[in-house]
Amino acid sequence: MEFMPQMQMHQPTSVEDAVSLHGAAPDGRYLAGGSDLLVNIRRGIEQPDSLVYVNNIPEMRAITETSDQITIGGAVTLRELSGNSAVAEHFAAVAQAAGEVAGPSHREYGTVGGNLCLDTRCVFYNQSEWWRAANNYCLKYRGEICHVAPGGKKCFAAFSGDVAPALLLFDAEVEIAGPDGRRRMPLADLYRNDGMDHLTLRPGELLVAIHVAKLTTSISSAPIASAYAKSRIRGSIDFPLAGVAVAMAVAGGKITDLRIALTGVSPLPFLAKGMDDFIGREGDETCLEEIRDKIRTQAKAMKTTTTPPHYRRRVAGALAQKLAASIF
Ligand SMILES: Cc1cc2nc3c(=O)[nH]c(=O)nc-3n(C[C@H](O)[C@H](O)[C@H](O)COP(=O)(O)OP(=O)(O)OC[C@H]3O[C@@H](n4cnc5c(N)ncnc54)[C@H](O)[C@@H]3O)c2cc1C
């Protein structure tokens, strides 16, 4: 680990001040819990000259509920999110995913905004400066080749945040503030399939809040249940090798709605395709195995962890099968 470099620290109490302080120091970074950013700085991967700390902004610290939606401030901690009764009631997978991030002490200060804006990860990148230097660095930072796919020019570092797939199930929207004011967009549009540049945020933009509309019933009026599960090396504290979120409604023993989202297996979290094919099906063994296989083919994990890609693909399918079976 490197020493912490000299940096200026700002502690604004409003979104507008945070954006303007960031604008005055374009090489700066927003800092929330710091559980990812500070590690990257100590590894020499990130070298900001200033930090704009966002956890003192009241607007970003609250979870608010109205009759039809829940708004989660970007600086709400993972402990607060996982323990919130309204979130657990309407978006069980979101509360579960937040409770599965890292270990209890990280969840105490790690935030949902930091989790959604987490950098992508790779076993050739998340290493100390001397390790990366000894391996001639890599495309994502300072190097000229990708050690995962040496012939190509694409980075496959995996997005490994737990909460994003769960929020994708519910068509969550993110509220963004930046030098040009505020805007809202679907959470899915926050990400692109590029391990080197996976966020679509424009320079200086801050994730202020997440808005999720309550969706208590599907088209068929059947209640929607949801759940999240992940595979990880250390059960007590670790990033997902593969993370799976499932939302499903069942009426009369048949699927009336099915959504599955994945994390940890590509540079972006995403909703799996082709889930409507299962509408009208009974949750028998054949159906569950087909769900497993469809997820497995879409989980295109690369060699970005010490665990082999084929295991991560298989476990993604198995988790989807297990979660779907638990909801039936
Ligand atoms: C040992 C260990 C295990 C971990 N395990 C997991 C795990 O299992 N699952 C998982 O998902 N994560 C894991 N993490 C990563 C991290 O703890 C969490 O993802 C956490 O939610 C990050 O939030 P933070 O507030 O600490 O983010 P920070 O570190 O403060 O920020 C992360 C990034 O987001 C940016 N950012 C922060 N807030 C905003 C905002 N509001 N708007 C725009 N940009 C913003 C920062 O500039 C930075 O680039 C682990 C970390 C460690 C050290």
Ligand code: SF4
């Ligand atoms: S996928 Fe390749 S370019 Fe990206 S971080 Fe890993 S080694 Fe580097």
